[in-house]
Amino acid sequence: MDNIITAEHITKQFTGHRALDDVSVSVPRGKVYGLLGPNGAGKTTLIRIINHITAPDSGIVTFNGHPLTQNDVSNIGYLPEERGLYKKMKVGDQAMFFARLKGLSRQEAGARLREWFERLEISDWWDKKVETLSKGMAQKVQFIVTVLHKPELLIFDEPFSGFDPINANILKREILRLRDEGATVIFSTHNMSSVEAICDDITLINRSHNILSGSVADIKEKFSNQAYRFTFDGNTDSIREIADRAGLIMTPGVPDRYGHSTVTIELGNADRREIISEFNNKTNLIAFEKLTPTFDDIFIRAVSESNYHDDEANNGKEEFSNGK
Amino acid sequence: MANNLGLVIEREYLERVKQKSFLISTILVPIIMIGIMVLPSLFLFLGKSETMKVWVVDNTGKIFNRLEGNDDIEFISASAPVDSLKANEDVGSILVIPATAIENPERGITLLSRESISMMSDEFVTSQLEKTIRDIRLESYDIPDLKEIIQKSNADVKLSTVRIQDGEDQETSSMASYFISLAVDMLLYMFIMIYGQMVMTSIVEEKTSKVLEVVVSSVRPFQLMMGKIAGVGLVAITQILIWAVLIGLATGLGAPILMGQLASDPEVPTEVMTGIGQFTDPVFLISLLINILLYFIGGFLFYSSMYAAVGSAVSNIQDASQLSTIATMPILISIMGSMAIINDPSGALAFWLSIIPFTSPMVMMARLPYGVPVWENILSLGLLYASFVGMIWVCAKIYRVGIFMNGKKPTLVEIIKWARYK
Incomplete structure (x- = not known):
């Protein structure tokens, strides 16, 4: 696959704490790539390394097939989580300054800025000082500054924080439009509901490690565990018998006031068609549907599993050293 | 990327010059200065009545x-x-x-x-x-x-001091040298305190307004530091030129009064006037002026880069003012050094203080009017400008690491460690 940026075996150590430990990610071109993880997992450090703001202790970052250099930075647009603008500068001057820093000429920057200001309906802010804007307003300006030079790679760190739902939707629309125009987007967040709506692929970082990577569809499939919800007439006895025999995990269920019972069963590796036809034979099956986990579920499951393994490994070490 | 330096300078300069505070300080300072010059004689005049x-x-x-x-x-x-x-x-x-x-x-x-x-x-x-x-x-x-005999036997000696150089003797005046050294040193001190700290504040402001991460994703820290120092330097030049014109105008009007006063005081002017009159050798005078300019600029650049390093290391202005002692101490040592070496302008202390970049701008400025060997002069200037570039490089390193340190005030040891990070 054609990757715009790959980071291989990245390790970054700060005094007394390892922010990234052998993390690798590959971002396919023209996609929206979600970089997920709990607070303090190392997302921002990884983004700063990709941005050439800081260097990794070991590992290599490749941009468009060559090792990342300072010159590639003009091909990257970065919206940091810690947002800010020069407070005393006027909105227009400020946008112009950053646009020219990214290598645009004054004329080119002016034309593009006017277009963007119109699109986000903020044209009358041009001569306002930033300190007079609200947080959300300033973020719109910052968004424009990030994307104005039409970089190949856009990096948004928590782009929706501070936005009301209406403006968040406008932003979402613009991000997807930029992708459709050919840009690659790295999108860092811990807001899972936006992941499904926007991302094509994700990487989940927890405690400095990459614990999950892949396309959104694949990951959902992997975490679904073939869970199905069945609704049928009568109680659950006959169905539990089948499930137990096949060794399947099944939730308890009691008939509702119409005499219908609803249970969730994880079919796992079992033959789905066979099981279902057996159910159908033994009960009066009214409905069944496949359940797909939300990304919230996946996130929580993946993170807690990885923490559990971590802790277990650490406990093991401690016991070992105690035994000595 | 090269013209980014120009952009940083341009922004730093325009944004400062456009501020109201710049306008206010530019107008107020000469008024206060003139007040300080005029008021004492005014009081003296008023107090003389009875x-x-x-x-x-x-x-x-x-x-x-x-x-x-x-x-x-x-x-x-x-x-x-x-x-x-x-x-x-x-x-x-x-x-x-x-x-x-x-x-x-x-x-x-x-x-x-x-x-x-x-x-x-x-x-x-x-x-x-x-x-x-x-x-x-x-x-x-x-x-x-x-009575007449005693009056006639009184001797009034005036000692001429002459420096031997290249077979051509030059008359010097320790009195005038002393005044020039002191005046230029004080000017440089004020210049560094005002504008050097402006560089520091400018960097810290970017941190508190959180714009820095956007900036560093577009500009190399080295360029950013250079740009800030150059921008503030230009602001300083602008402000000083305006002051010079304003004060020039004001004293142009008030000069006759001032001169009249000086002339009526029989002791001071003769010493000073003859002293100044002794700087007649144009070559010496021009080299002195060029040197003063070079050390002035070099001193500003070097100390600003020290302040820039402090600004890079901290995350808020309170910590900055505490840590800026690191930059202020060498300046104070320089001033004390300058005073000390006036008794022995060619001694070992004078030599070392005027070679080491931390003290060289001020101490050398104090030595210059007495005459300094050319090789010492070149060595000292070379070291000063090289350390300035080196300091900026260190700054950029500290700056990069400092981005990640939120809230915590770093110790000096940590800062040195940061400077060695990759």
């Missing part, structure tokens, strides 16, 4: 006739005894001269006064009495023309 009257009770009978008053003090012969004079409210001051005053002036002569007596009046009365008693004593020897 003449102090001194009633003299002269028990020798010889002294009073010879006392000469001036604009401030008038001597009046008192006929009444001291006690009744004391009782009289109209009598401000009483000078009591005992009968033994000529033989034994060390004791007994008393000036009684209702108000405190200024130092100038005290000195004037004392000198009048000393002169009178000396004259009376001289006359008592009864030698003809003794």
Whole structure:
């Protein structure tokens, strides 16, 4: 696959704490790539390394097939989580300054800025000082500054924080439009509901490690565990018998006031068609549907599993050293 | 990317010059300076209104006739005894001269006064009495023309100091050198304190307004530091030029008064004027001026980069002001050094202080008017400018690491460690 940026075996150590430990990610071109993880997992450090703001202790970052250099930075647009603008500068001057820093000429920057200001309906802010804007307003300006030079790679760190739902939707629309125009987007967040709506692929970082990577569809499939919800007439006895025999995990269920019972069963590796036809034979099956986990579920499951393994490994070490 | 430096300079300069505070300080400072220059003479002028009257009770009978008053003090012969004079409210001051005053002036002569007596009046009365008693004593020897003989035998020596250089001797003036050194040093000190700290604040402001991460994703920290220092430097030049014009205009109008005052004071101007007049060698003068300019700029650049390093290391202005002692200490040491080496401008202390970049701008400035060997001059300048670039490089390193340190104030050891990070 054609990757715009790959980071291989990245390790970054700060005094007394390892922010990234052998993390690798590959971002396919023209996609929206979600970089997920709990607070303090190392997302921002990884983004700063990709941005050439800081260097990794070991590992290599490749941009468009060559090792990342300072010159590639003009091909990257970065919206940091810690947002800010020069407070005393006027909105227009400020946008112009950053646009020219990214290598645009004054004329080119002016034309593009006017277009963007119109699109986000903020044209009358041009001569306002930033300190007079609200947080959300300033973020719109910052968004424009990030994307104005039409970089190949856009990096948004928590782009929706501070936005009301209406403006968040406008932003979402613009991000997807930029992708459709050919840009690659790295999108860092811990807001899972936006992941499904926007991302094509994700990487989940927890405690400095990459614990999950892949396309959104694949990951959902992997975490679904073939869970199905069945609704049928009568109680659950006959169905539990089948499930137990096949060794399947099944939730308890009691008939509702119409005499219908609803249970969730994880079919796992079992033959789905066979099981279902057996159910159908033994009960009066009214409905069944496949359940797909939300990304919230996946996130929580993946993170807690990885923490559990971590802790277990650490406990093991401690016991070992105690035994000595 | 190269023209990004220009953009940073442009922004730094325009945003500062456009601020209201720039306008206010640019206008207020000359007004205050002129106030400081004009007010004392104004007070002096206003305070001069009354003449102090001194009633003299002269028990020798010889002294009073010879006392000469001036604009401030008038001597009046008192006929009444001291006690009744004391009782009289109209009598401000009483000078009591005992009968033994000529033989034994060390004791007994008393000036009684209702108000405190200024130092100038005290000195004037004392000198009048000393002169009178000396004259009376001289006359008592009864030698003809003794007073004239003594006057003729007084010698007034003026020492010319000459520096030997390239077979061509040059007259110098330690007095003038001292004044020039001191003035230029003070100027540089003020310059660094005002504008060097401006560089530091500028960097810290970017951190508190959180714009820095956007900036560093577009500009190399090295360029950012360079741009800030150059931008603030240009602001400084602009402000100083405006001040120079304003003060020039003001003193152009007020100069005749000032000059008149200087000329009427017989002691100071002759020394200073002859001193300045001795800098006649144009080559020496031009090299001196160029050197002053180079050290001034170099000093500003170097110290600004120190302040920039402090700004890079901290995350808020409170920590910055504490840590800026690191940058302020060498400046204070330099000033003390400059004072110290004036007694021995070519000694070992003077040499080392004027070579080491931390102290060299100020100390060298103090040494320059006395003449400095060319190789020392070049070595010191070279080191100064090289350390400036090195310092900026270190700054950029600290800056990069400092981004990640939120809230915590770093120690000096940590900062040094940061400078070595990859």
